[in-house]
Amino acid sequence: MKEEIIISGFGGQGVLSMGKLIAYAGIADGKNVTWLPAYGAEQRGGTANVTVIVSDQKIYSPILNTCTTAILLNQPSMDRFLSRVKPGGTLIYDTYGISTPPKRDDVNIFEVNAMDTAAEMKNMRVFNMLILGGLLKINPFVKLExxxxxxxxxxPARHHDSIPDNMEALRKGMEIIKEV
Amino acid sequence: MEDKRECYLMKGNEAIAHAAIRCGCDGYFGYPITPQSEVLETLSALKPWETTGMVVLQAESEVAAINMLYGGGATGKRVMTSSSSPGVALMQEGISYMAAVEIPAVIVNVQRGGPGLGTIQPGQADYLQATVGGGNGDYNTLVLAPASVQDMADFVDLAFQLAFKYRNPTIILSDGVIGQMMEQVFLPPVKPRRTEEQIWEECPWAANGHRLKQRKPNIFSSLEMEAVSMEQRNIKLQEKYELMRQTEQRSSTFMCDDVEYLFVAFGSVSRCAEEAVTILRQEGHKVGLLRAITLWPYPEKELNRILPTIKKILVCEMNSGQMINDVKLAVNCQRPVYHFGRMGGVVPSPDELVDAMKGIIFDKN
Known part of the structure; x- marks a missing residue:
């Protein structure tokens, strides 16, 4: 298996940490991983993105032109990465962040109403976990545990008490993801 | 063979810091700059001064840091610094001075796009600066080019070994991709720092005290008033560089047994080229890759060894064409050599390399 994932959104949405969780979980599964952030000015309010590859083979290039899965959390990310999803691939977006829903017939498109759900849960910080839950529902390529x-x-250890909330959000994300 | 050591997930920059502590580095002196700031950050978080006794110091500038290396290295200590392109440009005077008086030290350059302050995105445009001088005078530094986080961890100790073997500054020429990306890595085994007694034994040249005239005081000065004496020192240096050329060339090949069309690349671009090779092989093209691991001395022996089956060579770099000079010199007009480059911080994708290679495969000229 080889999953090539691009995650892109606003700085602060948890884009890079979501990628990190996938990478760590991939290693725990005994897979090879690479995690490559687009950093710098993009972290200061603009669009941040990360490329994560999880594979049971050796990973050559950590840099990708196309991906098997894209998680796009704002409109600039959608405009930039929609065309880069491989035919037959998966696209997940947050309903709130996208003004022009994507149109592609050759890609499986899903939406997660993560922003509103996080607000209902009164915990905006679990936004990225709702999205990640959605991804793992449709493609369980790493184990939940x-x-x-x-x-x-x-x-960090001081935030370990928030892990049950994060896991709850992960399971909630699995419930609310919808095929478009 | 399965590796039994614990596997970590970390950035290349973090791996450099961990490796420095583990290989018995005595001192790190540096100044923060993107995209390598995690080296100093990680060292500060790990606090090696409380465990191994390694000194970690944020210098007031890159110029100060490189001169701290001159001082530390002159006493026989294992000292290193790290920076990114504009910062390393500031260090060139110090590197030339260290080369002149044969002080060993390790300098890490996590390159970004240039010239000038440039960008904070990855680049490889300091190739010529690292391999043909940078500072003044006839000198060379050993240059190692890591292509993975594992290389970042492994090359620190290697760089120190080479630096001390030849009493010469050694540069680890990385780039923003390798510094910033995370991969799994097995950290090198822990070696204790050398004791003062060991340094006294191993480095008779060091300025670490003459112990009541047990030996004559060692003095480091690159200044000679007589041109003839200075030429003699140059001759001695050149003999050393020639020995390094003969003994220290390093490279790796990928799918080169029957290769007709060869990629030559280093650092992160060699990873893209590996991917491009697998894509082109699936389409039936006899494509392979030579990855230069030492950029100086250049691995010309290996390039010439695999040359017989090769028809054309494509050099891929994140610059306007720098390593291509060394490839052309090594091949010596026996094969056509082409270049593909992106500049200023733009990282090429494997697809671009595939297209560039197809361009030369199908070009009948």
Whole structure:
């Protein structure tokens, strides 16, 4: 298997950390991973993105032109990356962040109403976990228990009490993802 | 063979910091700059001064940092610095001075797009600066080009070994992709820092005290008033560089057994080229890759070894065409050599390399 994932959104939406969780969970699954951020000016209010590859083979290039899965959380990201999803690939977007819904017949498109759900849960910080839950529902390429392990690895100890909320959001995301 | 060591997920810059502590580095002196700031950040977080006794110091500038290396290296200590392109440009005077008086040290350059302040995105445009001088005078530095986070971890100790073997500054020429990306990495085994006694034994040239005239004081000065004496020092240096050329060339090949069309690349671009090779092989083209691991000395022996089956060579770099000079010199007009480059911080994708290679495969000229 080889999953090539591009995650893109506003800085602060948890784009890079979502990628990190996938990468850690991939390693716990015994896979090879690369995690390559687009950093710099893009982290200061603009669009941030990360390319994550999870594979059971050796990974050559960490840089991709196209991907098997795109998670696009704002309109600039949609405009930039929609055409880069491989035919037969998966596209997930947040309903709130997108003004022009994507049109492609050769790609499986899903939406997660993550912003509104996070607001209902009164915890905006689980936004990215709702999205990640949605992804793992339609493509369980890493085990849920390894995502939990990854949370313990990536979050500083003082935030470990928030892990149950994050796992709840992950399961909630699995419920609310809808095929478009 | 399965590796039993613990596997970590970390950035290349973080791997450099961990590796420095583990290989018994005595001192790090540096100044923050994107995209390599995690080196100093990680060292500061790990606090090696509380464990191994390694000194970590944020210098007031890159110029100060490189001169701290001159001082530390002159006492026989394992010292290193890291920076990115504009910062390394500031260090060139110090590197020339260290080369002149044969002080070992490790300098890491996590390159970004230039010239000038340029961008904070990845680049490889400091190739010529690293391989043909940068500072003044006839000198060379050993240059290692990592292409993975594992290389970042492994090359620190290698760079120190080479620096001390030849008493010469050694540069790890990385780039923003390798510095910023995370991959799994097995950290090198822990080696203790050398004791003062060991340094006294191993580095008779060091300025670390003459112990009541047990040996004559060692003095480091690159200034000679007599041209003839300076030429003698140059001759001695050139003999050393020639020995390094003969002994230290490093490279790796990928799918080169029957190769007709060869990619030559280093650093992160060599990873893209590997992907491009697999794509082109699936389409039936006999394509392979030579990855230069040492950029100086250049791996010309390996390039010439695989040359017989090769028809054309495509050099791919994140610059306007710098390593291509070394490839042309090594091949010596025996094969056509082409170039593909992106500049200023733009990272080429494997697809661009595939298209560029197809361009030369189907070009009948």
């Amino acid at each position: 390894n995502v939990e392990k990854a949370l313990y690895k990536t979050l």
